[in-house]
Amino acid sequence: MKKQFLPIVLLLFFLVSCKYFGDPMTKLTVTVKDSQGNVLENASVSLFESQGNEVRKADIDKVTKSDGIYETSFIGNVPATSWLVIRKEGFKSLKKDLMIEAEKENIVEIVLEKEQ
DSSP, rough: OOOHHHHHHHHHHHHHHHHHHHHOOEEEEEEEEESSSSSTTEEEEEEEEEEEEEEEEEEEEEEETTTEEEEEESSOOOSSEEEEEETTTTTTEEEEEEEOOOOSSEEEEEEEEOOO
């Protein structure tokens, strides 16, 4: 029984490593600022994507770090259509359509306007 266990474990490890290390990685970095160029910490960022007729939240209500940055990565297929919804108290919410290019770092800068 032990002789059969090792090849099975090795095969499973190989299949898992092919899935995660064989697919291309795409990165999305979003910087959220105000109209004066100051970074906005704790801005709520939701990433949506659609494949055909199905729409789903890919990354739900994450917040920007102290440097105003939100980051995420895609392994394998990049969503055909995607967009961000950014919210911050005291600022107007913003929806931003994205064109994410596969196998590279995609950098987006968002500027939120203050509510009046």
